[in-house]
Amino acid sequence: MGLLTNLRDSISRVTDGLFTDSEPKRIGIYGPPNAGKTTLANRIARDWTGDAVGPESHIPHETRRARRKENVEIERNGRKVTIDIVDTPGVTTKVDYKEFLDHDMEKDDAVRRSREATEGVAEAMHWLREDVDGVIYVLDSTTDPFTQVNTMLIGIIESQDLPALILANKTDLPDSDVQQIANAFPQHETIPLSALEGENMDEVYTKIAEYFG
Amino acid sequence: MPHQCTECGRTFPDGSKEMLSGCPDCGGNKFQFRPAGQSTDSSGTPSKRTPSEGTPSKDTASEPEPEPPSSQQSGGKPTTRTSPESTPTGRSDSASSADLPSRTESDAGPATPDGDVETSRDTSETADAAVDREKTTQRVHDEETEDAAQASARSDVVSRDELDRASRDVSATEEPTPDHSESPRPDVDELRNELNEQFESIRIVSPGQYELNLMELYDRQEYIISLQEDGRYVIEMPDAWGVED
Known part of the structure; x- marks a missing residue:
């Protein structure tokens, strides 16, 4: 018995040495629609694996199914962190096909997109409960963060004791107000970035390694 | 008697x-x-x-x-x-x-x-x-x-x-x-509304228009994988998840 325990301990020590952590952590990228989640996921994936996660779009609910990029190895300060990135559909309390009609979409397509987006939100919420070890919460820093969705999701994440990194995205836009995001969730550290332009990504990776490593 | x-x-x-x-x-x-x-x-x-x-x-x-x-x-x-x-x-x-x-x-x-x-x-x-x-x-x-x-x-x-x-x-x-x-009748309707508010996870307002109860979606063990035109859901039950995993 004692021999087995010792053996197991020594094996786990060896594997710990080989990999920085026993299993890659699943990090969900959450946030409201159009906050730049997929842009960020693609940026991270491209920077460290060379592949993209999924198509980006300015039309809300482009991501309607959670997409996963596995074994993304991030190296920071001589330390490797392996994570699975889960890009989730934007979480919202209302989905209306009419908002897609403005984007040159036929009604049938808009209705279908709306339905898929709703399914995607259900899926994202389910993943948050079952399948995620940490959260990168992406907010559009040009919009008011005090929304029901943000408050509720951050509340859920906190109640789950999940490590969470809040990113104030779109700092390249003139209306960006990072302080507004920081004020909304003072209990968390807020990192400004532009996922589109790749601004401040170094700090983002450092924080990812620190929070999820 | x-x-x-x-x-x-x-x-x-x-x-x-x-x-x-x-x-x-x-x-x-x-x-x-x-x-x-x-x-x-x-x-x-x-x-x-x-x-x-x-x-x-x-x-x-x-x-x-x-x-x-x-x-x-x-x-x-x-x-x-x-x-x-x-x-x-x-x-x-x-x-x-x-x-x-x-x-x-x-x-x-x-x-x-x-x-x-x-x-x-x-x-x-x-x-x-x-x-x-x-x-x-x-x-x-x-x-x-x-x-x-x-x-x-x-x-x-x-x-x-x-x-x-x-x-x-x-x-x-x-x-x-x-x-x-x-x-x-009125009480039943009232109650139904109340229940809807409390328990319904996805309300289909009309085709293509949905209201989501995030807390309810989060709390549910099973999860909705498909919405049908007639207002029905297809859900994946927790057991199926267990088998898959």
Whole structure:
């Protein structure tokens, strides 16, 4: 018995040495629609694996199914962190096909997109409960963060004791107000970035390694 | 006295709790339902139990033993769901649950005179026909106490909330609205709305328009993987997840 325990301990020590952590952590990228989640996921994936996660779009609910990029190895300060990135559909309390009609979409397509987006939100919420070890919460820093969705999701994440990194995205836009995001969730550290332009990504990776490593 | 012990003949009012653990007198556990209109027939073929027949005759069943004001007081107490401003006409009914022991003594046998039964039918008919306020109120009270008795009898099985709701529905018909079948409607609708708000995870407003209850979606074990045009969901059950994993 004692021999087995010792053996197991020594094996786990060896594997710990080989990999920085026993299993890659699943990090969900959450946030409201159009906050730049997929842009960020693609940026991270491209920077460290060379592949993209999924198509980006300015039309809300482009991501309607959670997409996963596995074994993304991030190296920071001589330390490797392996994570699975889960890009989730934007979480919202209302989905209306009419908002897609403005984007040159036929009604049938808009209705279908709306339905898929709703399914995607259900899926994202389910993943948050079952399948995620940490959260990168992406907010559009040009919009008011005090929304029901943000408050509720951050509340859920906190109640789950999940490590969470809040990113104030779109700092390249003139209306960006990072302080507004920081004020909304003072209990968390807020990192400004532009996922589109790749601004401040170094700090983002450092924080990812620190929070999820 | 719609229920009668087949062993000793002891009778119990509709919805009595006493009989649930057997007849208190002889321990018998077989009872027959006897609409009071047929109480004279001891062989008891409990044929019909339509409320219009059962209720008023139950009324008369307690009438042979009139203890007017005092029994009304004591009767009013246990059936707390009865509206406090119950008119004197509600007397006989409210007595039905409270005066149970004494009543059953007198009602034990097939004692109700035929004449009484007749008058009771008359009363019910006139009450139905006339729009007279007093009589309709009496009818409402008949229903009310019956419900209260039923409610108290079932309270071990049915949840308290449900009972309260049931009794509220009836007391809401305090105004002379004899057709109380209408009255529960608003409450049911209200309740449905309330439940929708609390429990529905995805509300389909119209095709392509959805409202999502995030907390509910998060709390559910199973998760919705497909929404159908007709408003149905396809969900993935937690068991399936377990198998997959």
